[in-house]
Amino acid sequence: MSCEVKAKERAGVINPIFTCQPCGAQYASIGIKDCIAIVHGGQGCVMFVRLLFSQHFKESFEIASSSVHEDGAVFGALKRVEQAVDVLLMRYPNVKVIPIISTCSTEIIGDDIDGVVSKLNRGILKEKYGDREVYLIPMHTPSFKGSMVSGYDLAVEEFVKAFAKKDKITEKLNLITGWVNPGDVTELKHLLSEMNVDATVLFEIESFDSPLMPDKSEVSHGNTTIADLQGTANAIGTIALNRYEGGKAAEYLENEFQVPAIIGPTPIGIRNTDTFLQNVKKFTGKPIPQSLVRERGIAIDALTDITHMFLAGKRVAIYGNPDLVIGLAEFCLDLEMKPVLLLLGDDNQGYNKDPRIKALKENVNYDMEVITNADLWELENRIKNEGLELDLILGHSKGRFIAIDNDIPMLRVGFPTYDRAGLYRYPVVGYAGAMWLGEQIANTLFTDMEHKKNKEWVLNVW
Numbered sequence: 001m002s003c004e005v006k007a008k009e010r011a012g013v014i015n016p017i018f019t020c021q022p023c024g025a026q027y028a029s030i031g032i033k034d035c036i037a038i039v040h041g042g043q044g045c046v047m048f049v050r051l052l053f054s055q056h057f058k059e060s061f062e063i064a065s066s067s068v069h070e071d072g073a074v075f076g077a078l079k080r081v082e083q084a085v086d087v088l089l090m091r092y093p094n095v096k097v098i099p100i101i102s103t104c105s106t107e108i109i110g111d112d113i114d115g116v117v118s119k120l121n122r123g124i125l126k127e128k129y130g131d132r133e134v135y136l137i138p139m140h141t142p143s144f145k146g147s148m149v150s151g152y153d154l155a156v157e158e159f160v161k162a163f164a165k166k167d168k169i170t171e172k173l174n175l176i177t178g179w180v181n182p183g184d185v186t187e188l189k190h191l192l193s194e195m196n197v198d199a200t201v202l203f204e205i206e207s208f209d210s211p212l213m214p215d216k217s218e219v220s221h222g223n224t225t226i227a228d229l230q231g232t233a234n235a236i237g238t239i240a241l242n243r244y245e246g247g248k249a250a251e252y253l254e255n256e257f258q259v260p261a262i263i264g265p266t267p268i269g270i271r272n273t274d275t276f277l278q279n280v281k282k283f284t285g286k287p288i289p290q291s292l293v294r295e296r297g298i299a300i301d302a303l304t305d306i307t308h309m310f311l312a313g314k315r316v317a318i319y320g321n322p323d324l325v326i327g328l329a330e331f332c333l334d335l336e337m338k339p340v341l342l343l344l345g346d347d348n349q350g351y352n353k354d355p356r357i358k359a360l361k362e363n364v365n366y367d368m369e370v371i372t373n374a375d376l377w378e379l380e381n382r383i384k385n386e387g388l389e390l391d392l393i394l395g396h397s398k399g400r401f402i403a404i405d406n407d408i409p410m411l412r413v414g415f416p417t418y419d420r421a422g423l424y425r426y427p428v429v430g431y432a433g434a435m436w437l438g439e440q441i442a443n444t445l446f447t448d449m450e451h452k453k454n455k456e457w458v459l460n461v462w
């Protein structure tokens with residue numbers, strides 16, 4: 001009876017859980033206003049990431065590529081970056097922020113993106129675009145190191161490093177959301193507004209659930225401005241909700257500008273949302289209002305209706321971004337479920353020191369496995385060949401065939417989720433997220449009870 005943390009033993013990856021670092025840097029970039037990233041590599045490094053984002057959000061947005069070809073891959077392709085910056089600035093008069101995101105190929109050939117940024121700053125930006133405010137930010141995201149999660153973390157830190165500027169201290173709170181959905185941002189803003197807290201929500205992608213308006217505008221943009229990023233150095237504190245997706249930037253602000261930081265917990269479930277609100281209170285001195293106590297009560301009531309009767313003892317496998325997986329596991333435990341397998345898709349050495357994983361190791365009283373550097377075969381193989389019995393899978397759409405083939409109910413959660421409508425609109429954080437998640441888990445199990453004719457009569461008398 002223990003919780004064991006171990007790395008995948010097999011070499012190679014079968015059906016990866018994550019994609020590569022540039023994807024994470026691109027996800028952070030879409031949260032910035034007047035920003036279009038240039039991904040320095042082959043076109044596929046943008047095309048396939050954009051496709052994932054578009055499938056997930058069902059929205060249009062813009063990311064550029066330096067479109068490296070064979071000659072560039074052999075002789076260096078920095079000229080392509082110079083051309084790409086020029087074309088982007090000519091075509092988009094509003095663009096101010098251009099991250100230059102490297103990829104595996106351009107890191108291997110050793111293209112000096114820092115050098116080309118200096119050259120462009122001294123040259124074309126002065127000569128041709130001297131009347132414009134333009135910031136080029138090099139980001140080194142080789143795909144052979146880390147994953148999309150570390151790419152997001154790195155990009156968030158690079159943006160903050162590039163802009164944060166000490167000035168007069170404000171009453172504002174920095175909130176680094178991590179890799180979330182528009183619905184999560186809406187819920188976080190709601191919690192902060194109920195607490196009457198003035199916060200800068202960073203890398204803010206709420207508008208990626210965008211309306212179709214009569215003027216036919218159809219391109220989504222992030223909402224975090226240059227002024228927001230500059231002001232991060234003057235905030236009363238930073239809360240980074242996710243340890244691995246924004247934690248480094250929070251530490252940077254603390255070390256460089258003495259802005260105190262609280263990293264985590266990911267506010268999934270009632271107790272983690274309680275902690276988040278207590279942390280907000282700690283920084284701002286604002287009390288938690290009765291309206292939120294009531295929302296909490298409604299969520300607890302909804303969860304009480306389903307927990308012991310339907311969820312207790314259900315065995316769950318969870319895969320995806322580490323903060324999400326750990327937050328979901330903690331929430332499942334609160335719902336009396338048994339998360340038996342957690343799959344984290346990269347080999348971040350920090351997982352072993354994560355206090356939340358340590359707490360799982362100390363407190364879980366049944367067999368649980370946490371696999372790092374995992375792929376989806378770790379899940380499929382255990383089900384098909386090692387007798388792993390599951391009542392539920394929680395994860396993104398890339399694992400859908402494991403659920404379908406093995407007739408295991410699955411709730412889509414995380415990134416990307418493209419095979420169910422509108423999931424990006426619903427929060428998994430906050431009290432609303434806890435209620436939504438708990439009820440979706442229950443409804444997924446109810447549908448399975450009907451499908452397998454397994455005690456479905458209970459639903460007639462519940």
Ligand code: SF4
Nearest residue numbers: 020044045103104143
């Ligand atoms: S950075 Fe490398 S792994 Fe990622 S999309 Fe480009 S070629 Fe593929």
